[in-house]
Amino acid sequence: xxxxxxxxxxxxxxxxxxxxxxxxxxxxxxxxxxxxxxxxxxxxxxxxxxxxxxxxxxxxxxxxxxxxxxxxxxxxxxxxxxxxxxxxxxxxxxxxxxxxxxxxxxxxxxxxxxxxxxxxxxxxxxxxxxxxxxxxxxxxxxxxxxxxxxxxxxxxxxxxxxxxxxxxxxxxxxxxxxxxxxxxxxxxxxxxxxxxxxxxxxxxxxxxxxxxxxxxxxxxxxxxxxxxxxxxxxxxxxxxxxxxxxxxxxxxxxxxxxxxxxxxxxxxxxxxxxxxxxxxxxxxxxxxxxxxxxxxxxxxxxxxxxxxxxxxxxxxxxxxxxxxxxxxxxxxxxxxxxxxxxxxxxxxxxxxxxxxxxxxxxxxxxxxxxxxxxxxxxxxxxxxxxxxxxxxxxxxxxxxxxxxx
Numbered sequence: 001x002x003x004x005x006x007x008x009x010x011x012x013x014x015x016x017x018x019x020x021x022x023x024x025x026x027x028x029x030x031x032x033x034x035x036x037x038x039x040x041x042x043x044x045x046x047x048x049x050x051x052x053x054x055x056x057x058x059x060x061x062x063x064x065x066x067x068x069x070x071x072x073x074x075x076x077x078x079x080x081x082x083x084x085x086x087x088x089x090x091x092x093x094x095x096x097x098x099x100x101x102x103x104x105x106x107x108x109x110x111x112x113x114x115x116x117x118x119x120x121x122x123x124x125x126x127x128x129x130x131x132x133x134x135x136x137x138x139x140x141x142x143x144x145x146x147x148x149x150x151x152x153x154x155x156x157x158x159x160x161x162x163x164x165x166x167x168x169x170x171x172x173x174x175x176x177x178x179x180x181x182x183x184x185x186x187x188x189x190x191x192x193x194x195x196x197x198x199x200x201x202x203x204x205x206x207x208x209x210x211x212x213x214x215x216x217x218x219x220x221x222x223x224x225x226x227x228x229x230x231x232x233x234x235x236x237x238x239x240x241x242x243x244x245x246x247x248x249x250x251x252x253x254x255x256x257x258x259x260x261x262x263x264x265x266x267x268x269x270x271x272x273x274x275x276x277x278x279x280x281x282x283x284x285x286x287x288x289x290x291x292x293x294x295x296x297x298x299x300x301x302x303x304x305x306x307x308x309x310x311x312x313x314x315x316x317x318x319x320x321x322x323x324x325x326x327x328x329x330x331x332x333x334x335x336x337x338x339x340x341x342x343x344x345x346x347x348x349x350x351x352x353x354x355x356x357x358x359x360x361x362x363x364x365x366x367x368x369x370x371x372x373x374x375x376x377x378x379x380x381x382x383x384x385x386x387x388x389x390x391x392x393x394x395x396x397x398x399x400x401x402x403x404x405x
Contacts, residue, residue, distance in 0.1 A: 016373025059336025105371030162221025214271025301325030
């Protein structure tokens, strides 16, 4: 069976909903926080040289950029198709290229010719270095896309806060460009102390943050659900995080050849006004916002909140179906989803929230819903008489249902 027929058959048999396989990604510069349900023996399944697995990517057509040791198809989600006793997989990227608007909607296909976002869990025991994702104008210089992203901290995967549940965002108002430039010059001298110039915010489960490109940020140690534009572009501006030295090549990652070792270029990548915004928290912090009046939704058996709603590049919702309830939920755009709590049915699919996953094991907790099915409405039943069914849903750009906040 060729790639195209697998994708077509999977969409038809799933009645507009594709089942996806878990997509694990290691980061050599991170220590796993061990909250993403991977079996304790499997966090280093790719070998110590690759580092621990501290990320799971959702609905991804974007390859991970982990240097020369990056595995084939690393970071790319796969569609699972079962035909009798036979199980086959095809990359979601190839399914999108085959099915086009029938999967992601004509609006997104015609404008982007791809699925232009993905989401992930990143799950680190400690904080990440203060780093930056390039704006489009700078990312394009290395053939990439700029990357806005957003954070949400699901309560279900934050049974502990890790070593440093605080995130540095931006720069203190009054910081000068010379202050930052000197930190970058000092990158190879040990601790360049760039976070001395930045405010830190305590992270709160059940809330989130919007992070435009060009904003310095050092994500804290809560397990984070992170919708983002389809890109893995970044540069690390902090030289020492905890006791870990950040390799110099990560400072110059995604710098064009003709600007290598040019500190002025690193300064150009920074969106200065956003970083020194005195109202950064008011403008970037996100509490969940109900999509409809709460009592009205509860009467119908569910509660749905916008959790990422400040970017037009993507958006995300948290859907809770109350115990014992069956609901039909409509959306105006295609979306991927990941189960966070409970079990039940979604369309013809069993959906469940595994407590423990072996590396390479298939699950029934991640799916992709095509646009037509989303518009017609997805029937979801919560099979538990006591436990809510909770899922997170990630959407592509310019969601018609979203009014930017």
